[in-house]
Amino acid sequence: MSGTDRTKTAADLPGPVVILVEPQLGENIGMAARAMGNFGLTRLRIVNPRDGWPNLHATRAAAGADHIIDTVELFDTVQAAVADLNLLFATTARPHDQAKPVVGPDIAASEIVAHIAGGGGAGILFGRERYGLQAEEVGLADRIITFPVNPAFASLNLAQAVLLVGYEWFKHAAGGVLPNAMPERSPRAGxxxxxxxxxxxxxxxxxxxxxxxxxxxxxxxxxxxxxxxxxxxxxxxxxxxxxxxxxxxxxxxGPAKGGVLDGAQATRLRALLAEQGGAGKPSDDGGSVRGLARLLRRNPTDAERLLWDALRSDRRFAGNFKRQTPVGRHIPDFVSFTQRVAVELLNADETQAIAADRAARKSWLEQRNYRVMVLAATDVESNLAAALDQLAAAATPEV
Structure with missing residues (x-):
């Protein structure tokens, strides 16, 4: 019963009576009732159901349309079932050679809506599963409804025929309003x-x-x-x-938390850059090195990510530090230009090339009055609070 929402108010529109003439299977009656419920039709009359009434198979096939099944009206003859109606349609796919207007379900629906609005009673006849309505039953109707179907295969299931007519009626009765229209949008951009x-x-x-x-x-x-x-x-x-x-x-x-590399891959990338001469030295393949440096800036190691998040959120540092920002021809891991403090992360098992690159960078920065603090990556990962306290002490100007 996908799409059924018991919390919503059911459509309350005065509609035509659906009349099933001598239906054979309870399942077909139930599915016809379900089709009626889909489109707000509630009045169902049955003429001589073959397997009697009530019918458990019909209740099961109705899939929740109990309000229709429970109020079914039973009749012995078609004449009795239509006696109180003054506009009657007969559905048929076969020619009956009767001088009677033939309309499609859309035209019929429009007539039914107008007729009921004027206080009239309308009904729609649906025939037997095997051979439909007899000529004399069609003769009781004011109009014939037929469907634009493949003439070589025109037979419709009983519930399908009810659904097609119910759809057209509800579309006219409800003004064609769709239940799930696009929600209100924000104003159009200037x-x-x-x-x-x-x-x-x-x-x-x-x-x-x-x-x-x-x-x-x-x-x-x-x-x-x-x-x-x-x-x-x-x-x-x-x-x-x-x-x-x-x-x-x-x-x-650089500041993004994510990237295309994990922490271990970023660490290996840092080692590769150092072995190629670092960001501050010329290289035979300068374009490739610059590309790798940009990749490193957007792919921090695990320790870099932890420390960068803390530097942006801790009130002692927020707004002061930048990550992977050039200072001259060098790029320290973190730098505060206002406090003239640089932070370098020391990774475990780093190569000799990385150590030499850091030492050259540290010397260059200190010659220009930067205080350089080296933090072990393992210390940052295991005790971030202590590492931040160390950094806060180093960033405090000496008196």
Whole structure:
């Protein structure tokens, strides 16, 4: 019963009577009742059900449409079942050679809605599973309903026929309103907001040299701008897109928590960079080294990630330290320009090349009046609070 929600108010619309003529199987009656419930029809009359009434199979097949099954009206003849109605439709897929208007379910539904609104009573006849309605039963109707189906295979299941008519009736009676319309959107973004976002996007794209070659830059910008103007973004859309761009940009620059490498891989990458001469020395393959350095900046080791999170949240340091930021030709792990303090993390089992690279960096920084503090990565991971206390003491200016 997917889609059934007992907490919602049922549709309360005056509708036509559904009349099943001598149905054979209880399951078909139950499925017809279920189809009625789907589209707000509640009045079901049955003429001479073959297997009697009530019928357990019908109740089970109704799948919760008990309010229809429990109020079924039984009749011995079709004439008795339609006696109180003054607009009657007969559903059939076979020609009966009767001078009677033939309409589709949509036209019939429109007539039924108008007729009931004027105080009339309307009904729809559905025939037997095997051969439908007899000619004299069709003769009782004012109109014939037929469906636009494949003429070579026109037979419909009883419940299917009820569902098609019920759908068209409910669509007209309820004004065609869909139950799950799109929720109210935030106001549409103004041109100024879109332009501000686009300028920010272009700035970040320029940093990664996306808009190249130069002779195609203008065309690329027009194409990009058209993407956002076609989508008619809301203010919330612009806020979200701006956040996405900044998250990607920050991840590229370094402060992002995640990355494409885990802590162990980042540690090995640091060793490789040191062995290639470090960020401050020339290399035969400078482009590759610079690429690896950028990768390292957005992929901190586990200890770097822990310490960076703490430096941004601890009131003693918040806003003072930067991560993987150049100081001259060197890039310490962390640096505070205001306090002139640099922090280096010492990883276990690091190579001689890494140690030599750090020593050269430490000497260079100290010559320029930076206090350089070396913290063991294992100490940061095992006792972060003590490492932060050490750093706070080192960052306090000497009197």
């Amino acid at each position: 041109k100024e907001q879109v332009a501000s976002f686009f300028d920010n996007l272009v700035t970040e794209l320029d940093k990664v040299e996306f808009l190249r070659p130069p002779e195609k830059r203008d065309t690329m910008l027009v194409n990009l701008r058209n993407i956002f103007t076609r989508m008619e973004p809301t203010k919330q859309d612009m806020h979200t897109l701006h956040g996405v761009v900044m998250a990607i940009a920050e991840g590229r620059k």
